[in-house]
Amino acid sequence: MADVTAKPGYEIVIEPSRGWLRIDWHALWEYRDLLVLLVQRDFISRYKQTLLGPLWHFLQPVMNAAVYFVIFGVIAGIKTDGLPPALFYLCSQLTWNYFAQNVNVGGATFINNAGLFGKVYFPRLLVPLSVVVANFIAVGLQCIPFVLCFGYFKFFTPAAADISVGWMALLAPLPLLQTALLSLGVSLWMSASTAKYRDLVHLNQYLIQLWMFATPVVWPLSQIPAQWKWIALANPMAVPVEGLRICLLGHGTLSATEVAVSVAVTLVVLVTGIAAFQKVERTVIDSV
Amino acid sequence: MKPVVEVENLSKLYRLGSIGATSLRETLERFTKRKHAAITTPTADAGSRAGAAPNTFWALRDVSFSVQPGAILGVVGRNGAGKSTLLKILSRITEPTSGRAVLRGRVVSLLEVGTGFHPELTGRENIFLNGTILGMKRTEIAAKFDEIVDFAEVGSFIDTPVKRYSSGMFVRLAFAVAAHLEPEILLIDEVLAVGDAGFQKKCLGKMGQVASEQGRTVFFVSHNMGAVRSLCDEAILIHDGRLTRRGTPDEIIRDYLAATVPGEAGGLAEITWSPNEAPGSEEITLARVRLTDESGDTLSVFEADKPITVAIDYVVQRRIQGMRFHVSLTTQEGEIAFVATDHLFQPESQDPGRYTTAGTIPGRLLNRRAYAVHVGCSIPGERWLVAEQDCLSLTISGAGNQASHFPESWPGVVCPVVEWSVTKMPEPVLLGATRR
DSSP: GGGHHHHOOOOOOOOOOOOOOOOOOHHHHHTHHHHHHHHHHHHHHHHHHHHHHTHHHHHHHHHHHHHHHHHHIISOOOTTTTTHHHHHHHHHHHHHHHHHHHHHHTTTTHHHTTHHHTTTTTOOTHHHHHHHHHHHHHHHHHHHHHHHHHHHHHHHSSGGGGGOGGGGGGGGGHHHHHHHHHHHHHHHHHHHHHBBBBHHHHHHHHHHHHHHHHHHTTGHHHHHHHHGGGHHHHHHTTHHHHHHHHHSSSSOOOHHHHHHHHHHHHHHHHHHHHHHHHHEEEEHHOOO | OOEEOOOOOOEEEEGGGGGOOOHHHHHHHHHHHHHHHHHHHHHHHHHHHHHHTTTTTEEEEEEEEOOOOOEEEEEETTTSSSSHHHHHHHSSSSSEEEEEEEEOOOEESSTTTTTTTTSSSBBBHHHHHHHTTTTOHHHHHHHHHHHHHHHHHHGGGGGGEEEEEOOHHHHHHHHHHHOOOSEEEEEEEEEGGSSSSHHHHHHHHHEEEHHHOOOEEEEOOSSHHHHHHHSSSEEEEETTTTEEEOHHHHHHHHHHHHHOSTTTTOOOOOOEEOOOTOOOSSSSEEEEEEOOOOSOOBOOOTTTTSSSEEEEEEEOOOOOEEEEEEEEETTTTEEEEEEEEEESSOOOOOEEEEEEEEEEOOOOOOOBEEEEEEEEEETTEEEEEEEEEEEOOOOOOOOSSSSOOOOOOOOOSOOOOOOOOOOOOOOOSSTTTTOO
8 A cells, every 4th residue: 555655756846937848748648547537528528418429420510511512512502523512521521520629629728627727736738638539539430421421422323433542541540630739739829818818719719610611621622723722721721621531532632842831830830839838827827 | 864845935926917817908908008107117127026016915935844754734824824825836736936846756736625526427437537637547546446435425326427416425525535545745725624524534534544654745724723733743834925933733823823812912803804805605705703792892802701792794695595604712722612503593595685693602601811713604514605714813801700709810711600509518417327
């Protein structure tokens, strides 16, 4: 029982922090069990007392795809790169919904956890991180309608010829990884800003909605005139959304430079996001 | 042996304006004002570095001490003295403004019972969640799981969502997790102010045992002087953000109460809170507590034969049921003279509004000495609504002391009227008469 007594070398030094970026990897590792339990909590608590439970992950993209089809496909007449619209929309949503859900929840880390943060210490980064991990499970569930739809069009319809899937499918985790990192970075920035200015909570939700229309979710990059394409690509989310479609459906237009720029922007957002988050976390309890 | 905790010149400066949520507009206003001020008084900055700038205060100032492994250190001080700030810094919830602290070992802070409990999760899931939030490993919790469930006495409810628990069960479960933590350093702030007395005792016992048998270090912040006395080996007194004294619990409690309970000179007869600093909970807050004599005058020095009325003005914020106030009097040494409650006189439920409850302590009961008056409010068997506050102090003096006519100090916590009768026994008439 006395096995915990005085682990040599375990020392915590508390002093005013200096420097703009210092990630305590050791503490994050020490608290890895908490990450698992936070993910479990997010997942369980979301579906307790709901009728359909995790089935919502299944239904939501299908219903969204139906709405997009009517509004953007039929009424606005936006082309879908020669792909069956249902497949196109379901594929876009794998990355976009993941991003939006991460930012919606993760972007209010300090506000949602003020009570907890005021009473106990643990590495605060775990909270937005747990959101990203928990939502990744949701992505897995969202894959089910996509795979069903994919199977239907590939094997039972003449559209099969348009769907060219090959070794690129193995790269599919990469756009998702970029989405995870970017959404974490954006969540951290939003958490830091909303902790100080509550007003921004409302602005952020609006921002995410607008962001979707600026991202090739319901339209392919090929629909953008060449001279305006750089504007569309200034949005770091454009590359993972279009990229996943290239990987899984073989349709899309991206150059290596465009991918490299987007990844670089993602990393900058992430690193500065961590710095902003850490600056706020030091004293947020004094003001939230 | 290397000290397990070393604190050097720890200070924390709070900016008053920044407490509470800020809006973008406020910051913009402050920004423009600051610019304006900078133009009009360019030298203002020079003066503000030495002392506290306007709108700031030092919650903690140059506190230094060290603690050896296995010690149970009591941290004593009035509300707002800086105890909680010290604990928040040591538990890394907030950063110090300057100074440094070194903690050698794993730290668990218990500033609240049930931190991170999720109402939708079952008792079992919450034990793991709460335990890991407090810094334990899942394997450690699994090893202690049965012990925790036993201790909490929740039995078959362990797989029920905690939102269906009675508040007593909830508190017991939360306590049980806390009581079974095994860090090298445990920081406890007032958490024992909730929960029923029997269970509090069980938890105190468990914590004392953990410290003495396993050599863990405990920081214990409490207003409960009895608990500090019985649990701690040593104590520090914090006053206005500074560490003013370190010594045995008895010495520190005496100092603390001496500051709260001035000697023969008098005491504090009335305390009033403004609505935003009033102690209490969502349901009820205190507004004023005062001591009055028979004619309604506010006094702190009473003649021993005069009744003393303790009047508590409180505000019910939300309809409550089954609530009661208690008033306890303690001596300078921290012994409880008695605890009184208005339970039988409180209506079953109260709607929002302002109320007063007043209790009269009869004359010829208290001894000729100084007492501190503590006020708290709870729903019996469930939880505290207002954690016990040391509010006022009073002195009993003058004639009318029943024990003796001499102006000597008389031992004892109370000095009730004891009816004596002294009779001369009749002379025995018969030899061999036996005792009855």
